[in-house]
Amino acid sequence: MTFVVTGACIRCKYTDCVDVCPVDAFREGPNFLVIDPDDCIDCALCVPECPVSAIFAEEDVPGDQQDFTPLNAELAQVWKPITRTKAGLPDADEWAQVVGKRAELQR
Numbered sequence: 001m002t003f004v005v006t007g008a009c010i011r012c013k014y015t016d017c018v019d020v021c022p023v024d025a026f027r028e029g030p031n032f033l034v035i036d037p038d039d040c041i042d043c044a045l046c047v048p049e050c051p052v053s054a055i056f057a058e059e060d061v062p063g064d065q066q067d068f069t070p071l072n073a074e075l076a077q078v079w080k081p082i083t084r085t086k087a088g089l090p091d092a093d094e095w096a097q098v099v100g101k102r103a104e105l106q107r
Helices: 016-020 068-075
Strands: 004-005 026-028 034-035 056-057
Touching: 004 026, 004 068, 016 034
Parallel strands: none
Antiparallel strands: 004 056, 026 034
16 A cells, blocks of 8 residues: 555645655656655655645545555656655635646646
């Protein structure tokens, strides 16, 4: 099992989760974070740190977000690790409550 970052993270990219990850499993894209399933140790420390509730255990990913499981694995292979907290995107607070942001994902 692994943890998965889902659509709520898109265009927010808060990085509160990054500091608590003991194995540096997060990868950073232009406007989204993913978790490398090969590095994740299933500790769940990141889940309560996400201010937009975008992180789920693989078996708990909502049905309409299931495509984010393979997407995390795919993008983790090409995006660079992020190991320290950074400021969220400039308009993150505006995007935090928006649903259905999948089309906004930048690779």
